[in-house]
Amino acid sequence: MAIQWFPGHMNKARKDVAERLKDIDVVIEMLDARLPASSANPMLARMAKGKPRLMILNKQDLADPAITQQWLDWYNAKKDTQAIGMDAGERAPAQRLVAACRQLAPNRGGLEKPLRVLICGIPNVGKSTLINSMSNRKIAKTGNMPGVTKNEQRIILADDVELFDTPGMLWPKIEVEEGGYNLAASGAVGRNAMDEEEVALELIKYLLIHYRAELAGRYKLDAEALDGVPDWQALELIGKRRGAVLSGGKINIQKAAEIVLTDFRDGQTGRITLERPEEWKVWEKRAKELAAIRAAEREARMQEKDGRKKQGGR
Secondary structure (H helix, E strand, O other): OOOOOOOHHHHHHHHHHHHHHHHOOEEEEEEEOOOOOOOOOHHHHHHOOOOOEEEEEEOHHHOOHHHHHHHHHHHHOOOOEEEEEOOOOOOOHHHHHHHHHHHHOOOOOOOOOOEEEEEEEOOOOOHHHHHHHHHOOOOOOOOOOOOOOOOOEEEEEEOOEEEEEOOOOOOOOOOOHHHHHHHHHHOOOOHHHOOHHHHHHHHHHHHHHHOHHHHHHHOOOOOHHHOOOOHHHHHHHHHHHOOOEOHHHOEOHHHHHHHHHHHHHOOOOOOOOOOOHHHHHHHHHHHHHHHHHHHHHHHHHHHHHHHHHHHHOO
C-alpha cells in the first residue's frame, strides 16, 4: 500500500511557503533523526533551490547515535548545507540556530538588512516545541497529532534575525515506498491515510533485521527465538505478551499494532533509526525505476488509445 497524505491545508501551506521564500535568506528544514531522508521534503528542496539550508536532525535522543552521525556527514557533504543534531533537552537552541544561519548567510545581518529565516518540517517532527523553547514562551501550538499548526508565524530570534514558522507539510506524492511507511510509523501521516497493521508490520520487519535485541527487550521476548520469525508472527507474540487478546484467545492485531507504533514514537522501544544512507540510495533508485516503468506504461496506453480513436475515425 502506498502511503499518501496531502490534505487541503498543506496545499495552502505550499503556496504560502513558495511566496515567502522570495524574501528568505536561509531555509531551515527540521527532519526526524529516526528517518532523516524520508522526512526531507523534496518539494521544499525544489522550491528553495539555490538558497542556503540548515538541516536539523531533531529527536536525535530517540535515534541510533551511530546512524545519526552517518546522516550528519551525508548532509554536511552537500553544497550550501549545514546539518546539526538536536533533541528535546537542547539548551539555548536559538543561539545555536542563529549562529549556524549566520555562517550560511554571512552577508546578511544588522538592522538595515536583517537575516530572514524560514523553518519547515513534516507534521509532528517537533518544530512547534522547538520554537516555544527558543522564544521562552508558548507561541506555537503543540500536540502529538499531525497538522496542529495551521498558520505561518513570525518570531524575532535576535534584533536582526527573523524566523518565519510554517505549518507541518508533506508533499503530494511520496515516491519512495519505504519512506512512506517510515513517515507513517513516526506519526507524520494522518490515521485515515494508512493501515496501522500494515505500517506496524513494516516497522517490525525492519526492527527484526537491525534492532532485534531492542524489540525483544521491550516486549520481554527471547531475541534468539525471534531469529527467522516473520513480521506477522512477531506482532502476534507482542500482542499476546501485552494482553491484546480477544475472547477465545485470538490476538487483537489492531491493538497490537497500535502498541508497537506508540512505543516506537515515544522512544520506548529504544534508540532506533529506520534508514541508513546506503539503504536510502537503494530505495530511491528502485522508486525511480518503478516510476519510469509506470510512466512508460501510461505512455503506451495513451498511444494505444489514440490509435483506436484514429482507427474508429476512418
